[in-house]
Amino acid sequence: MRIRTKLSIEQDGVKLGAGRVRLLRLIDEHGSISAAARALGMSYKKAWDSIEQMNSFAVKPLVVRQSGGSGGGGTKLTDFAKELLQLYEETEQRLQKFISGTSETSSLNLSSRNKIKVHIKKIKVKVEEVVVHGMLGEQKLKAIITHQALQELNLKEKDEVLFIFKAGAVSPKGGNTLEGRLVEKMGEQEIKVEVEGEVLHIRGKFKLKGFMIHFSIDPRQIIIAKETK
Template identity: 35%
Template sequence: MRNAVEGRLWLGKERRAFLGHGRMELLKKIDETGSISKAAKAMKMSYKAAWDAVDTMNNLAEKPLVERVTGGKGGGGTRLTAYGREVVETFRVLEEEHERFLRNLSQRINAKDGHLRLLKSMSMRISARNQLAGEVIRIKRGAVNAEVTLRLKGGHPLTATITNESLDELDISTGSRVYALFKANALILSTETNVKLGVENRFEGVVERIEKGSVNHEVVLELEGGTRLCAQLGTSALRMLGLKAGMKVNAFCKANHIMIGIY
């Protein structure tokens, strides 16, 4: 029996998985069809899962990969940006080189007739709906905890509270590139412009879409600069706020609800 080396290519930022074959196929389908719903159908995935993947890619990329198109003969749609097409083409070239490397490695293993135990690295998937890349611009240490303030894409500040021990273990300093992670139910939404809740983080955005479920509903907000946040609301809260696509809202999040990760 011949030994074979198999592997999957992921495009990442240092040690952080970012784009893989599945996401690239989704981007290609969006480019071909001009519609995220058609792309999701072709990929046999839900419309919500497709949008979740697009939001994550747009939030983590230096520039948006996908953008909405309004108006026109078809009434609008979704398309790749010029930067998105460049990323897809770059991945295609890398994938070809990756396959060539695996073929060569398989040949070398079989040529030596070795019985190798190939170790497969474990990858971690995070359930937090909001995953945002940012640069540390300020650190304020206290007796036990430290406030770490990031600058997100679009210039939005975000403050997280972590222990001084975690700050030292992660070796975070001003200028570090990190990720802010928090769940959708950590966001509080309000349609009042002057409301004050006494929390560290406040974002002004526009409702992009609402994904309704049987019990809970996801509200996706777009901030200036392209960052997207996802909030989770119950039916009564959604009805009380009267949210609709295009509405301006404020989103609030406590600093101690936000986790910090490095890549």
């Protein structure tokens, strides 16, 4: 069994997914947007529009033009863009270690991450994002992903997928709420809770009703992984 994931990160206003990462890496390799576009099999306009969109939201430029030289100039990544690529690569490596069960405590503490099996009931495609509605047993849960993630993971209704989220991605109030039973208090603000047979680690201050607890998960902090045979 192999698990396929779509990783997307947001840092300093920039959203980076696998497609944008490939584009930036190829620009860095070839020193040219047009050469990077050809390597990806996309039009120059599409590549340029993607760069322009990233630059418009970023706190600093990701690419800069170079003029002169024997090659007539070109395009290079800024140090800011290289830092973002490094962040993406490190996050991707840690995620794969976690999914394969080989992560070390120093790189990714298993107690700070949760993975639960969810059955997709509905996929709602919006202009800027995709909302994936799923069921964990009898409880509803949703994740918000990009259009690119939807295509790359080939998500469909009735698929069984993994929702992965950090212990700190939860809060006492809000939407996207689950109900669970207290299993163990691990510290002042960290507890184990059982939800539909899954034991999760969550962090925060929560009110208990007997042994029952309600908590909300930020849908934008959920990573979706899909098993492929």
